[in-house]
Amino acid sequence: MKLKITSPMAAKIRADLRKAIALPGVDERLAIVYARFASEVTQTVVVAADYAMLPDNAYVAGPDAANFDVRWLMQMAQGADRRNCGLLLTHLHEHKGRPWFSPADLWTVREVLYSLYRASPRFPQGALLFSSDAAVALIASAGGFVAVRDVSIVP
Amino acid sequence: MIDTSRLSFLGSAGLTRLSEAEVVVIGAGGGGSHIVQQLSHLAVGTITVIDPDVLEPSNVNRVVGTTYADVGQFKAALLAQRFDRLGARLIPLIESCTSIDGIAALQHADLSFGAVDSFATRNDIEAICRSSLTPYIDIGLNIELDDDGEVVSAGGQIAASLPTGQCLRCMGIVTDERLAQDRLGYAIAAAPDQQVVSMNGVLASEAVNIALDLLTGYSRRRDASTYISYDALLHSLRPHPLFDASRTCDHFLIENAGWHVILPPRRV
Numbered sequence: 001m002k003l004k005i006t007s008p009m010a011a012k013i014r015a016d017l018r019k020a021i022a023l024p025g026v027d028e029r030l031a032i033v034y035a036r037f038a039s040e041v042t043q044t045v046v047v048a049a050d051y052a053m054l055p056d057n058a059y060v061a062g063p064d065a066a067n068f069d070v071r072w073l074m075q076m077a078q079g080a081d082r083r084n085c086g087l088l089l090t091h092l093h094e095h096k097g098r099p100w101f102s103p104a105d106l107w108t109v110r111e112v113l114y115s116l117y118r119a120s121p122r123f124p125q126g127a128l129l130f131s132s133d134a135a136v137a138l139i140a141s142a143g144g145f146v147a148v149r150d151v152s153i154v155p
Numbered sequence: 156m157i158d159t160s161r162l163s164f165l166g167s168a169g170l171t172r173l174s175e176a177e178v179v180v181i182g183a184g185g186g187g188s189h190i191v192q193q194l195s196h197l198a199v200g201t202i203t204v205i206d207p208d209v210l211e212p213s214n215v216n217r218v219v220g221t222t223y224a225d226v227g228q229f230k231a232a233l234l235a236q237r238f239d240r241l242g243a244r245l246i247p248l249i250e251s252c253t254s255i256d257g258i259a260a261l262q263h264a265d266l267s268f269g270a271v272d273s274f275a276t277r278n279d280i281e282a283i284c285r286s287s288l289t290p291y292i293d294i295g296l297n298i299e300l301d302d303d304g305e306v307v308s309a310g311g312q313i314a315a316s317l318p319t320g321q322c323l324r325c326m327g328i329v330t331d332e333r334l335a336q337d338r339l340g341y342a343i344a345a346a347p348d349q350q351v352v353s354m355n356g357v358l359a360s361e362a363v364n365i366a367l368d369l370l371t372g373y374s375r376r377r378d379a380s381t382y383i384s385y386d387a388l389l390h391s392l393r394p395h396p397l398f399d400a401s402r403t404c405d406h407f408l409i410e411n412a413g414w415h416v417i418l419p420p421r422r423v
Binding site for chain 2: 006029034035036041044046047049050058085
């Protein structure tokens with residue numbers, strides 16, 4: 001599977017994710033990337049169509065770097081569905097090289113994001129993770145998640 | 156395995172990027188054959204060559220890698236055979252680019268080239284590429300002769316339709332008038348049976364250079380033109396006057412990329 005995102009969009013998302021967040025107990029910002037499959041037939045190519053940052057009041061205090069109120073995510077997922085999009089929960093690990101999801105990230109992917117797929121399997125649902133120079137993704141499918149080990153940053 | 160003897164201005168990261176790239180070339184004729192040849196020499200990872208047609212005797216003077224003994228064979232298959240031992244993996248697709256496999260190849264590609272005669276085909280290719288965020292580089296050549304057979308104009312263009320930039324309509328290449336002419340059956344080769352192998356070579360070479368830069372970033376220039384005008388009478392290549400790096404496209408919006416579910420009509 002391939003995930004394509006334009007270079008300007010990737011740059012904007014990274015810049016927004018790097019913005020300081022003045023909320024106690026919250027270390028990381030989160031974004032939502034709105035995504036579609038390129039084809040209804042093969043579903044092997046995902047394209048990033050747009051993005052939005054999780055609003056400040058969506059974050060809650062918790063043990064992990066970025067805990068959020070799941071109701072916000074569900075609201076954004078409904079909005080995505082109306083736009084014929086799926087939703088990729090997105091964040092940044094600030095280092096060079098290919099990143100990978102932490103155990104906390106993977107818990108969210110399995111326990112929260114897979115429910116989006118069950119509700120709306122027509123659209124790509126999952127998670128997207130940036131480093132400073134690379135990106136990876138997990139896209140939900142019938143058997144679990146498909147890993148995209150090198151997100152294509154398109155000029 | 157990367158052949159380090161080719162290590163050069165592209166650097167090891169650039170060579171790796173090339174070796175992993177998936178590229179589609181639509182049209183295995185005068186322009187496309189040059190592109191396939193050069194991409195093969197560059198050892199681009201996978202090159203899918205799409206063309207449903209067979210080689211005709213009149214094609215041999217400009218389809219590189221072919222001879223008169225090859226007449227009657229499928230052009231895409233011929234190119235795949237000729238250039239398959241240079242490090243690239245060549246996949247011939249003897250179908251239209253709008254077949255299911257053709258569309259899938261374009262959607263999956265990192266980059267695509269079009270060397271076709273018809274504006275309707277260009278329009279179709281670009282729509283698929285824009286929807287799947289696949290950069291598309293189009294080349295076109297045209298020769299005009301007067302009633303005495305003297306050359307009035309000879310040249311063409313290389314135009315890159317990138318997901319965030321101008322499309323072929325923005326660049327004045329695809330127009331409603333040209334599409335209408337295609338529908339009326341006026342789509343003929345812009346330089347039928349002409350001795351244009353060298354002119355095609357110029358267009359193809361610059362198209363491949365643009366692709367190389369897009370894939371590897373070797374020029375590190377953000378202001379490099381991706382819409383180039385070629386004048387074969389003046390022997391010049393220059394940025395097209397309609398090129399505008401800052402302009403975004405109103406015809407293809409990124410937020411509309413991808414497949415949209417067509418919802419059933421509401422019951423009244």
